[in-house]
Amino acid sequence: MAVEAKTKEQLIQEFRVQTIRDAAARVIARKGLDGATMQAIADAAGIAKGTIYLYFQNRGELLERTADHAFSQLLDEVLGILAAPGPLPERLHRLIAAQISYFDERRDFFRLYLSVRYPEGASEASRRERKTWEQHKVYVERLTVFFEEAVARGEIRPMDAARLALFVSEGVIAILIRRLAEAESVPVAEDVDWLAETILHGIALPEEEP
Amino acid sequence: MAVEAKTKEQLIQEFRVQTIRDAAARVIARKGLDGATMQAIADAAGIAKGTIYLYFQNRGELLERTADHAFSQLLDEVLGILAAPGPLPERLHRLIAAQISYFDERRDFFRLYLSVRYPEGASEASRRERKTWEQHKVYVERLTVFFEEAVARGEIRPMDAARLALFVSEGVIAILIRRLAEAESVPVAEDVDWLAETILHGIALPEEEP
DNA sequence: CTATAAACTGACCGCCAGGTCAGCGGGCTG
DNA sequence: CAGCCCGCTGACCTGGCGGTCAGTTTATAG
Numbered sequence: 001m002a003v004e005a006k007t008k009e010q011l012i013q014e015f016r017v018q019t020i021r022d023a024a025a026r027v028i029a030r031k032g033l034d035g036a037t038m039q040a041i042a043d044a045a046g047i048a049k050g051t052i053y054l055y056f057q058n059r060g061e062l063l064e065r066t067a068d069h070a071f072s073q074l075l076d077e078v079l080g081i082l083a084a085p086g087p088l089p090e091r092l093h094r095l096i097a098a099q100i101s102y103f104d105e106r107r108d109f110f111r112l113y114l115s116v117r118y119p120e121g122a123s124e125a126s127r128r129e130r131k132t133w134e135q136h137k138v139y140v141e142r143l144t145v146f147f148e149e150a151v152a153r154g155e156i157r158p159m160d161a162a163r164l165a166l167f168v169s170e171g172v173i174a175i176l177i178r179r180l181a182e183a184e185s186v187p188v189a190e191d192v193d194w195l196a197e198t199i200l201h202g203i204a205l206p207e208e209e210p
Numbered sequence: 211m212a213v214e215a216k217t218k219e220q221l222i223q224e225f226r227v228q229t230i231r232d233a234a235a236r237v238i239a240r241k242g243l244d245g246a247t248m249q250a251i252a253d254a255a256g257i258a259k260g261t262i263y264l265y266f267q268n269r270g271e272l273l274e275r276t277a278d279h280a281f282s283q284l285l286d287e288v289l290g291i292l293a294a295p296g297p298l299p300e301r302l303h304r305l306i307a308a309q310i311s312y313f314d315e316r317r318d319f320f321r322l323y324l325s326v327r328y329p330e331g332a333s334e335a336s337r338r339e340r341k342t343w344e345q346h347k348v349y350v351e352r353l354t355v356f357f358e359e360a361v362a363r364g365e366i367r368p369m370d371a372a373r374l375a376l377f378v379s380e381g382v383i384a385i386l387i388r389r390l391a392e393a394e395s396v397p398v399a400e401d402v403d404w405l406a407e408t409i410l411h412g413i414a415l416p417e418e419e420p
Numbered sequence: 421c422t423a424t425a426a427a428c429t430g431a432c433c434g435c436c437a438g439g440t441c442a443g444c445g446g447g448c449t450g
Numbered sequence: 451c452a453g454c455c456c457g458c459t460g461a462c463c464t465g466g467c468g469g470t471c472a473g474t475t476t477a478t479a480g
Contacts, residue, residue: 012427038468048429050470059468089414156413163388163404164413170384174376194373202412203366203374204299222457248438258459260440269438 017055020045024066029108033063033115067116068135070109074102075135082146088155091146092168093196097188099172100179100195104188107180114173140165171195227265230255234276239318243273243325277326278345280319284312285345292356298365301356302378303406307398309382310389310405314398317390324383350375381405 023045028036038059042049056062081094103110116133147161175195179185233255238246248269252259266272291304313320326343357371385405389395 037466039466049468050430051428053469054427154415157415159408159413160404163385163401164408166384166388167381167405167408170380170387171377174380175373177380178373178376191373194370195377198369198374198377198412200412200414202408202410203369204410205364205367226457247436249436259438260460261458263439264457 013055016051020047020052020055020062021066021069024062025070025109025112028063028066028112028115032111036063038062063116067112067133070106070112071135074099075139077102078139079142082142088150089196089200092199093192096168096172096195097192100176100188100192103176104179104185110176110180140169143169168199171199223265226261230257230262230265230272231276231279234272235280235319235322238273238276238322238325242321246273248272273326277322277343280322281345284309285349287312288349289352292352298360299406299410302409303402306378306382306405307402310386310398310402313386314389314395320386320390346379350379353379378409381409 020041024036024041027040027044031040038049038052041062042052045052052062056065077098078095081091081098084091103113117136143165144162147156147159147164150156151158151161172195175191179191185191230251234246234251237250237254241250248259248262251272252262255262262272266275287308288305291301291308294301313323327346353375354372357366357369357374360366361368361371382405385401389401395401
């Protein structure tokens with residue numbers, strides 16, 4: 001009895017948390033971080049503002065957990081690809097495809113992603129949003145290791161893996177910005193191919209090929 | 211007399227505008243966009259808050275003109291490089307060098323740059339900051355033409371110039387993020403070389419070279 | 421059906437931002 | 451030197467935000 005009741009409570013709790021998170025994500029996507037007021041989120045969730053505070057400590061926690069949840073799925077997928085075996089070009093391709101597809105199917109989340117991605121400037125940054133996007137850091141770090149291993153294995157030419165990791169992650173964003181800017185985009189596969197190809201071989205003319 | 215007086219007025223006007231713009235840039239750099247309140251900017255400029263409104267309509271205009279002014283110098287330089295003759299690798303190199311050097315010497319401005327760079331999300335974006343960074347658009351458009359011409363001239367292999375332009379501009383940002391994240395950076399030249407090299411030749415092993 | 425507890429509500433609070441404007445004072449004119 | 455002009459000031463206003471909590475509604479138990 002006690003156990004069952006507790007479980008039920010937890011389910012309801014979880015359901016409410018999820019409802020609020022989803023509403024927050026929708027509002028941020030539509031109006032940006034600044035436009036995502038507690039009232040707007042409450043309205044979007046169809047509840048009263050006060051109710052949010054039964055499930056989240058404050059606005060900061062809500063935003064943070066919204067972002068964490070929204071991207072944990074993508075992060076898992078990406079880390080899986082990084083951990084899997086296979087030739088580098090194929091894994092790089094899958095890596096890029098996963099990210100572009102994710103945001104292409106959830107265009108609104110990209111705005112949330114951008115809002116949250118950059119390190120709050122050095123020095124005495126405002127207290128707002130301290131945690132600075134833990135997941136993105138994990139991703140870049142893991143990507144760095146990925147390239148380090150590729151260099152060690154002789155799959156790519158020797159180069160600074162950390163620089164490369166950031167370069168690749170920004171390259172994905174470049175393409176996404178372009179995709180989302182235009183109303184009707186080319187197929188995802190085209191952008192993925194282009195990006196993988198460009199990162200692998202650069203833009204210069206091939207030196208000597210048949 | 212009238213003319214001279216008018217000139218003097220204009221000089222004073224311009225001096226005030228510049229003082230305020232500079233103060234705004236400093237504050238944004240130190241505290242971020244959100245932390246750049248009118249009061250904070252006034253304090254930094256050593257004037258009263260009300261005075262700002264004698265020279266700028268409102269906060270939006272001040273921020274916009276601050277950004278415009280801060281980067282017009284960089285934009286001029288970059289457009290000059292794009293318009294100049296020379297072999298593509300060299301021009302690409304100079305292009306990257308100009309941007310990285312600029313922000314390396316004015317690290318604080320990079321924060322301002324990031325704040326302002328992205329298109330305000332589609333749909334019914336908040337009225338805040340409408341103009342969406344005209345200069346950056348000009349830069350990317352001009353860069354697109356630059357690559358189109360390079361393709362036409364056979365200097366690089368055929369590829370989508372618009373995609374490439376965005377890719378290059380984001381690549382610069384990737385390196386800048388990395389530079390500014392670490393306290394003591396490697397020489398600018400190293401990063402520039404790396405980026406130009408990577409964009410030109412990619413990361414794959416060379417096919418067949420001596 | 422009633423009593424009690426839990427979940428929910430939204431009017432309210434304090435705070436702080438952008439923006440205003442009546443008045444102050446330093447310098448130019450006559 | 452008097453007095454006016456005008457750039458400048460900063461106390462003040464207004465609005466909207468995050469956050470609270472007394473009161474209401476709803477669910478559960480007996």
